Amino acid sequence: MxxxxxxxxxxxxxxxxxxxxxxxxxxxxxxxxxxxxxxxxxxxxxxxxxxxxxxxxxxxxxxxxxxxxxxxxxxxxxxxxxxxxxxxxxxxxxxxxxxxxxxxxxxxxxxxxxxxxGTVIMARNGADIESAEDIKGKTFISPRVGCTHDVQFETMMKNEFGITSDRLDGEMKHVTGKPATYSSMFESGKVDVAAVPEPWAAYIEAQGTGEVLFQNDEVAHNxxxxxxxxxxxxxxxxxxxxxxxxxxxxxxxxxxxxxxxxxxxxxxxxxxxxxxxxxxxxxxxxxxxxxxxxxxxxxxxxxxxxxxxxxxxxxxxxxxxxxxxxxxxxxxxx
Missing domain, CATH: 3.40.190.10 (Periplasmic binding protein-like II)
Structure with missing residues (x-):
């Protein structure tokens, strides 16, 4: 083999x-x-x-x-x-x-x-985010533009809360990056919210850098x-x-x-x-x-x-x- x-x-x-x-x-x-x-x-x-x-x-x-x-x-x-x-x-x-x-x-x-x-929406500790409305003006990260986790998060935000990304002239700033780095990016304050594939949501929890904002069963298409x-x-x-x-x-x-x-x-x-x-x-x-x-x-x-x-x-x-x-x-x- x-x-x-x-x-x-x-x-x-x-x-x-x-x-x-x-x-x-x-x-x-x-x-x-x-x-x-x-x-x-x-x-x-x-x-x-x-x-x-x-x-x-x-x-x-x-x-x-x-x-x-x-x-x-x-x-x-x-x-x-x-x-x-x-x-x-x-x-x-x-x-x-x-x-x-x-x-x-x-x-x-x-x-x-x-x-x-397996997709979880995490919020950075200290970002003062307790609800979807609090994400306005914040920066969220996903692995890639239009990837599975990005689509799931943006669909939920648009359909349930009427909030869209800057790509659609909305109020959320979108950046991309490797899920393994999300915990350190939370710690440094570079991003506020993450559409996270497992096991990285659990890793963020274990590191203490973020908390679950929306559980996997709340995310669109999940x-x-x-x-x-x-x-x-x-x-x-x-x-x-x-x-x-x-x-x-x-x-x-x-x-x-x-x-x-x-x-x-x-x-x-x-x-x-x-x-x-x-x-x-x-x-x-x-x-x-x-x-x-x-x-x-x-x-x-x-x-x-x-x-x-x-x-x-x-x-x-x-x-x-x-x-x-x-x-x-x-x-x-x-």
């Missing part, structure tokens, strides 16, 4: 993590490919990927003798490029990059979910919309649907393991993140993160379409997207 970290060093890698057609299967699960590469981010909402690697579940599901490699990515765009070029056969990524690449013409499919939830999804290419689906079925079967088994064995899964996640990134998350941080996530492989196309519509309404997309064909639930139904 070969492991590859694509892109940058740990600080860049871990900071960017979490940013932003139906076909019948062969039924046999056979594949003529003797080497398969799986991609994911070493992040809490990708726990199924870490468990599958640790337990050798892809190796079990694929034909005997198949070599399974793992590749870790600095951001969703790099992951999606690897899917499109065939550098990897499948893996876990945020729904935002999958949606954006699909609307740009990429021939890819979401074949399962990875997790839901209950049923996937925080992570399992993606493959349409080209692979046409050429070797049996391989995709094998990969999804392993992913489902890993997800079930996560739900049935949370404490062992947490240990695996802590160990994998440390091995990949050289940073060890505390048990306290992982425990808090885990409570804000729901690990599931079930995915609903309408949830992702609603998220895409929100992106359009916030003017992150120039045209209203049609995501018909992006989600293929064939393989999770087998």
């Amino acid at each position: 070969k492991k590859i970290i694509t892109g940058f060093s740990f600080i860049i890698l871990i900071g960017i993590l979490a940013a932003c057609g139906s076909s019948s299967t062969s039924g046999s699960g056979n594949s003529d490919k003797d080497e398969v590469t799986i991609g994911y981010f070493p992040n809490i909402d990708h726990a199924a990927g870490m468990v599958a690697e640790d337990k050798g579940l892809y190796e079990e599901a694929l034909p005997e003798g198949t070599d399974v490699n793992y590749q870790y990515f600095p951001d969703g765009s790099a992951f999606m490029t690897a899917i499109e070029t065939g550098e990897i056969e499948g893996g876990i990524v945020g729904p935002g990059p999958a949606m954006n690449h699909f609307t740009s013409g990429a021939k890819i499919n979401i074949v399962a979910a990875g997790a839901t939830g 209950v049923n919309m996937p925080a992570s999804v399992f993606v493959t290419s349409e080209k692979l689906k046409e050429k070797d649907p049996g391989m995709i079925q094998n990969l999804v079967d392993a992913h489902k088994k890993a997800t079930d393991f996560v739900n049935e064995n949370p404490e062992e899964s947490k240990e695996i996640a802590i160990a994998q993140i440390k091995e990949i990134t050289d940073q060890e998350l505390s048990q306290e941080v992982v425990d808090s993160s885990w409570e804000r996530m729901n690990f599931t492989y079930e995915v609903e196309a309408n949830e992702i379409q609603m998220f895409a519509d929100s992106s359009y309404e916030l003017q992150f997309l120039e045209e209203k997207p049609n995501l018909n064909g992006l989600v293929d639930t064939t393989f999770i139904e087998e």
Whole structure:
């Protein structure tokens, strides 16, 4: 088993993590490919990927003798490029990059979910923010402009409180940065509010630099919309649907393991993140993160379409997207 970290060093890698057609299967699960590469981010909402690697579940599901490699990515765009070029056969990524690449013409499919939830809105200690109204005139941070967490936060603020960002001539200033740096940016007073993917909300709490302003179940598109999804290419689906079925079967088994064995899964996640990134998350941080996530492989196309519509309404997309064909639930139904 070969492991590859694509892109940058740990600080860049871990900071960017979490940013932003139906076909019948062969039924046999056979594949003529003797080497398969799986991609994911070493992040809490990708726990199924870490468990599958640790337990050798892809190796079990694929034909005997198949070599399974793992590749870790600095951001969703790099992951999606690897899917499109065939550098990897499948893996876990945020729904935002999958949606954006699909609307740009990429021939890819979401074949399962990875997790839901996990976005929390944090306020800096000392910023005098106790309600949404207090965010007017303040600076908020998200991993990227138009990323999953940015869309979730701005949708909530616009629809529920009538408050928008300076990008829309509103009263909130928006900046971007790596989630791993949010705690230090709170401490220095550089930002006031953060749309935070886990585990970084729990990390901020543990560091004592900020407090929860809106819990994960209060944030737009954060209950049923996937925080992570399992993606493959349409080209692979046409050429070797049996391989995709094998990969999804392993992913489902890993997800079930996560739900049935949370404490062992947490240990695996802590160990994998440390091995990949050289940073060890505390048990306290992982425990808090885990409570804000729901690990599931079930995915609903309408949830992702609603998220895409929100992106359009916030003017992150120039045209209203049609995501018909992006989600293929064939393989999770087998």
